[in-house]
Amino acid sequence: MTENQNQPREYDAVKGGESQVPFAAAVLGGIPGVKSRLASPIVEVKIAALSEALKYGDAGLDLIIGTLQDESMKVKLAAYFLLQKIEDLKEKLHLLNNLPIFEFDVITVDPKGTENSRNTSSARFFPEDLGNGVMLEMVYISGGTFIMGSPVTEKLIDDFARPQHEVTVPAFYAGKYPITQAQWQAVMGNQPSYFKSEKLPVEQVSWNDAVEFCSKLSQKTGKKYRLLSEAEWEYACRAGTTTPFHFGETITFNLANYKQNEFCRVPKSPVNRRKTTNVGSFPPNAFGLYDMHGNVCEWCSDRRHSSYIDAPSDGSSWETGTDDNRVLRGGSWEDEAPYCRSMSRYWYLAGEGHRYWGFRVACSLDIPIS
Template sequence: MTENQNQPREYDAVKGGQSQVPLGAAVLGGIPGVKSRLASPIVEVRITALSEALKYGDAGLDLIIGALQDESMSVKFAAYSLLKDRDELNLKEQFQKYLPTFDFDVITVDAEGKENSRRTSFACFFSEDLGNSVVLEMVYIPGGKFVMGSPATEEGRIYRESPQHQVTVPAFYAGKYPITQTQWQAVMGNNPSKLKGEKRPVDLVSWEAAVEFGAKLSQKTGKKYRLLSEAEWEYACRAGTTTPFHFGETITPELANYEGNYPYANASKGLNRRQATDVGSFPPNAFGLYDMHGNAFDWCSDRWHNDYNRAPTDGSSWDTGTDNCRVARGGSWDYDADKSRAARRSSVGARDRTSLIGFRVALVFGSVL
């Protein structure tokens, strides 16, 4: 089936053509209507029908579970997002049958860095084959709303993180890890990094080079890979949290790679590793993303602006303006904990290359064939 986002009308399964009923309206009532729209060749119609299926109890739930077998990855993940937080015991088994998942522990700490909760969660992903046994794992990030920026009460806050504003982020896919040196080599044919290590984040890559990587990866795979927007990055980093770090009120060197001699809040001083570590060496956030705090900054697609006045609220990249600098997020192995906060933003020249900055990629929701 073709994922056509330009169809203005809904397919009428009974008549075999386009109906005059606007997209999303019922062709037939109740479960028969939902089933009719789930048979539509138009992806958006099928996704809309899934949301309506929730109204019809167990019968609707069965239809949503059935959509995990849909030919479109967009429909599969739409069904997943509707089912993920439900308590039915058999649902995870259904996910694993039709969508790859991985398990992980979600950890939170108090202001002193002491663990105060741990729970097991899971996320859906798919693997992109880059050749020569090199894969890129992309994690599904459900869409949602969040408050971007930091509150006035947050320790270390600077004016560049204001004003706080609500942003609506559509669903997308994000790299499970920063792009590694092996992945860069597979796509670009070289390894520019100073801190060598196959599983370490690629470094000494400018913003321009990171964009070129996305373009070559898109050409290689036929999908639309790109850098995360700044809003997408913060939304993905927070993973539903509102604290300075997705771990809670602070971080420790056991949770992230940063300059441990400069802790945050009431945490104690700790290890300074003085170099990048292999990706995935520390616990992930609730979305299943690793290294969102520390290790290496992530390039974002946006032009730099000194604050959020007139910033987009739809999750898109802020590309207007004349500043040639770009946004980097997440902190690094050589920066103190404060620079790794979810809200912290840095301005870096688009052509600058440093061992402190790497990147991860995003994939437009719906561009998976």
């Protein structure tokens, strides 16, 4: 046994290497001191303690991982970014199984639009730092099998969303919100939107623009960013539900940003937004995803097909054919409620963009959450 073998490791936050620190530092208050500061009610004290914890090897690493469950989102993110810089694959495996968690309320309504349940749920996510304080939050979507499309009993629907078919979707990560103007600016360096504000979803972007964004985001982060496939989008939107909306049989103007609600059998709202709203303004679904109904239609990767005959059953993007139209899902602020349903779909030319079209991103990681 070498002289320094039992000494704690000091992780280099940049290179992921190891160096030695005096063993007495850990014994004479190092780790206890870090623990004490991590228990402080002051967020800044906790964050400073996290950086010091890197000096104390596995013991310090465990403390940092523990703060991924801290009640402060600032502390969670600081812990995540410190851990993300450790290059040891074993530690990354441990990290991905301990992603930060956020909590939210899941709401359902009755056919008249009256809330009939509200339950607290949670989801894991990883944050992506795009620079200048701009964050992108990617939510873990567990894989599963669902029935995609519209039943023949569904009213006010054409055959584009039929026949219903079973699809098995592998696990992936989806943007918590549609891409915002701040996120677009951070990656692309320009601002194409008609309605301008950092927290509004980016719009007036074509499918080609969205694909270019994903490519540049992938280069910037080293991860595999892309558009959701149409099957992934519907699976993520439904979040285990089989109703027209993840809220239930109907939606209201308190639940989403859309144009009219005659379809929804509830009194007409005096609200007349006629524009996009800040992402996250309305309640999320059971996966923790926001704005899946309304606000902006979201580009998916798939080519146009006028029905689901011969559609993929593995959740992949449907790329057969040479049609230049690409699929849009979710409806927008300018669409009536029927076009905002989980199963509703339409398409447009890949090179066109309008002020009611945006997108959200997906990410495929080589190491899944267990």
